[in-house]
Amino acid sequence: MSATKYKIDFMRYRNIAGGISLALVLASLVSLAWNQVEWGLDFTGGTLVEVAYESPVDPGDIRMELDKAGFSGHVVQYFGSERDILVRIPPQKNLSDRENATLGDEVLKALRQAAGDSVLLRRSEFVGPAVGEELTNQGGLGMLTALAAVMLYIAMRFQFKFAVGAVVALFHDVIIILGIFSLTRWDFDLTVLAALLAVIGYSLNDTIVVADRIRENFRKVRRGSSVDIINISLNQTLGRTVVTSLTTLLVLLALYFLGGELIRGFAEGLIIGVVVGTYSSIYIAANVLVLLNISKEDLAIPVKEGAEDPDMMG
Numbered sequence: 001m002s003a004t005k006y007k008i009d010f011m012r013y014r015n016i017a018g019g020i021s022l023a024l025v026l027a028s029l030v031s032l033a034w035n036q037v038e039w040g041l042d043f044t045g046g047t048l049v050e051v052a053y054e055s056p057v058d059p060g061d062i063r064m065e066l067d068k069a070g071f072s073g074h075v076v077q078y079f080g081s082e083r084d085i086l087v088r089i090p091p092q093k094n095l096s097d098r099e100n101a102t103l104g105d106e107v108l109k110a111l112r113q114a115a116g117d118s119v120l121l122r123r124s125e126f127v128g129p130a131v132g133e134e135l136t137n138q139g140g141l142g143m144l145t146a147l148a149a150v151m152l153y154i155a156m157r158f159q160f161k162f163a164v165g166a167v168v169a170l171f172h173d174v175i176i177i178l179g180i181f182s183l184t185r186w187d188f189d190l191t192v193l194a195a196l197l198a199v200i201g202y203s204l205n206d207t208i209v210v211a212d213r214i215r216e217n218f219r220k221v222r223r224g225s226s227v228d229i230i231n232i233s234l235n236q237t238l239g240r241t242v243v244t245s246l247t248t249l250l251v252l253l254a255l256y257f258l259g260g261e262l263i264r265g266f267a268e269g270l271i272i273g274v275v276v277g278t279y280s281s282i283y284i285a286a287n288v289l290v291l292l293n294i295s296k297e298d299l300a301i302p303v304k305e306g307a308e309d310p311d312m313m314g
Helices: 010-034 059-068 097-101 103-115 129-157 160-184 190-220 226-258 261-282 284-291
Strands: 046-052 075-078 084-089 120-127
Touching (some): 010 160, 010 261, 059 075, 059 084, 059 103, 084 103, 129 190, 160 284, 190 226, 226 284, 261 284
């Protein structure tokens, strides 16, 4: 089989794509080092209170009332509509652990003193600092474990150069998602961590499909450079990649607009992840293979002793 023509010359723009990706990753790392992320209550510990008012209310007025009541470090924001308010308060240093655990009741009492009993409590949660720190450590460990497992799996199924490409692509996806959350100051809670782990699985699946076709074509195509064979493979898998991405995005957009605030972070993380993951499967993983000088010899089927080399047969 000889090299065939392909409709889109993806690898022609690999240097431009690599430069854009490098700039995005560096910008994300700078933002993460400077701003970090807006850790949610799951990681920082503290009290979360969601209340509903009968009429629209100004968060600034609620902040003033909480300041008068002696609460410090609180964050007040809308939670869906101008009548729904979310209050987050870190553990108060002047209170004991038992008193911090009942802080939600005190916040509700202060809000009702200012606006009357019409303030309706939707939910009140408390997470201790020790639990938040444990979740942070375990979440980071889980991410590293997932990346290590991916690298080992790809190296065993394909070849080490494919493993490097897959892990670089996953690192690229995760860092950019974290960078966007850092720049936008969106809350990073357990649902977003779950989205990141889901992105690793989604992007890995896409990368494996492309890698499988690249390996197959390296063994079938007799003529053509490594760049040509990678281009052929990307064109052959493009339809499947686009259809999968679009159908996934339709579901995620429905979750984002109709799922409510509780899973909005999850939907945001996955929407970004699907877009970035689709791009990285085409450009980052394949780009790394080119940089590592992938060749037919890397993917040649071992010839058993006494058997004829298939490439030498007519």
